[in-house]
Amino acid sequence: MSTIKILYFAKLRDQLDCAEEAFELATENCSVAELKQALAERGESWQNALNGAQVLVAVNQVMATADTQISANDEVGFFPPVTGG
């Protein structure tokens, strides 16, 4: 089993009521899309929050895509479009 760290920011954190968690991958590696699918199985609020077209993902603090691979000890951040400046 591979443990990863997942961080949620801004509106997404509020919707999910979760800022940070340790998560066990079911397999040694998985893609961002597969991780989202696994999290969405937790229920409707997770499905709605994570499957919106507007959710961005970073793996190890670098912007990622649905195909980006995740493995043990990686840090995955989910967040909405940015609004700084």
Added chain:
Amino acid sequence: MSVSVQTEDFDVPAFYEALKADAPQIGAIVTFTGLVREFNDDTSVEALFLEHYPGMTEQVLEGLIDEAAKRWPIINATIVHRVGELRPSDQIVFVGVNSAHRDAAFAAAEYLMDILKTKAPFWKREQRPEGDKWLDAKASDEKRATRWH
């Protein structure tokens, strides 16, 4: 090259002096300071709260300066962004660039601000008496950033 994400206010003249002192070949300094605007159409907003992704934010901003330095012959650049609670007229962001000539300095400063607004992981939340509200990203900012692709 200098990047800072901080809660404290910042001193623009000090950044300007640092950019000016850099090297004798500097012929142009462009600085931009962003302020928190009066809260649009809504007077019930009490303050803005800025959140960010610690670590990633700094990496993104450093990457932006590296990219600007590849595109234009800039000599140095500074980006400072505040987080935490801010009120109208507070300074929120500073971008400063120096170069031998003004065209590179103007272009790089504008590039840094445009891409910062669409790529750096900051989020604004309006603090209201009835409950806080996260601001949505603006399509106009995204459109502005695409001209640098």
